Amino acid sequence: MPRSKSAAKLKTPGKLIEMSPKMDPDSIAAHMERVICQLGEDPKRDGLVNTPARIEKALKYLTSGYAADPQKIVNGALFDVDYDEVVLVRDIEFFSMCEHHMLPFFGKVHVAYLPNKKVIGLSKIPRLVDAFARRLQIQERLTQQIAQTIQSLIQPRGVAVVCQARHFCMMMRGVEKQHSDAITSAMLGAFRERKETRDELLSLIQQR
Ligand SMILES: [Zn+2]
Numbered sequence: 001m002p003r004s005k006s007a008a009k010l011k012t013p014g015k016l017i018e019m020s021p022k023m024d025p026d027s028i029a030a031h032m033e034r035v036i037c038q039l040g041e042d043p044k045r046d047g048l049v050n051t052p053a054r055i056e057k058a059l060k061y062l063t064s065g066y067a068a069d070p071q072k073i074v075n076g077a078l079f080d081v082d083y084d085e086v087v088l089v090r091d092i093e094f095f096s097m098c099e100h101h102m103l104p105f106f107g108k109v110h111v112a113y114l115p116n117k118k119v120i121g122l123s124k125i126p127r128l129v130d131a132f133a134r135r136l137q138i139q140e141r142l143t144q145q146i147a148q149t150i151q152s153l154i155q156p157r158g159v160a161v162v163c164q165a166r167h168f169c170m171m172m173r174g175v176e177k178q179h180s181d182a183i184t185s186a187m188l189g190a191f192r193e194r195k196e197t198r199d200e201l202l203s204l205i206q207q208r
Pocket of ligand 1: 098099100101102103167169170
């Protein structure tokens with residue numbers, strides 16, 4: 001449908017606001033300008049004039065994980081080794097956005113696997129975490145996706161992902177609990193089947 005000039009105008013109670021002339025009316029920034037109006041603010045005032053564009057840039061970055069390809073991330077960093085003990089990368093910081101409120105949740109994720117003749121370059125594991133964190137997420141799915149991806153990339157004997165996070169939608173609104181963490185885990189292969197393997201991992205995670 002062709003957009004008339006008036007389509008770029010919008011009504012807020014009592015006033016008609018002209019959108020910034022150079023803005024693509026379908027862009028995130030244009031929508032954010034409308035949201036700012038709907039909140040009763042003036043998007044033309046100094047402090048807010050570039051805010052819609054900033055929000056667009058931030059949102060695109062925070063959801064850039066959709067464009068990430070796990071296979072590409074690890075390309076050139078898969079190595080054949082004889083090592084068959086646990087590999088653990090712990091305390092990987094992440095920042096994500098809950099898909100229910102589009103508010104941040106953030107915390108740490110611990111990623112472990114038991115190699116089966118193949119390992120992933122250690123620095124690639126935090127990048128895999130980011131690829132799934134930078135999306136609209138729920139913590140449970142984020143945890144599962146990291147585990148399943150490592151499983152399919154290197155077919156290890158086991159994968160374990162433990163994620164500990166705080167959710168702004170719980171802290172700032174709703175129940176307003178500032179100090180509760182949510183912990184999720186995904187255990188595959190030997191970590192699921194063998195209690196000793198799982199216990200060894202949990203003690204490694206807790207060791208300081
Ligand atoms: Zn939420």
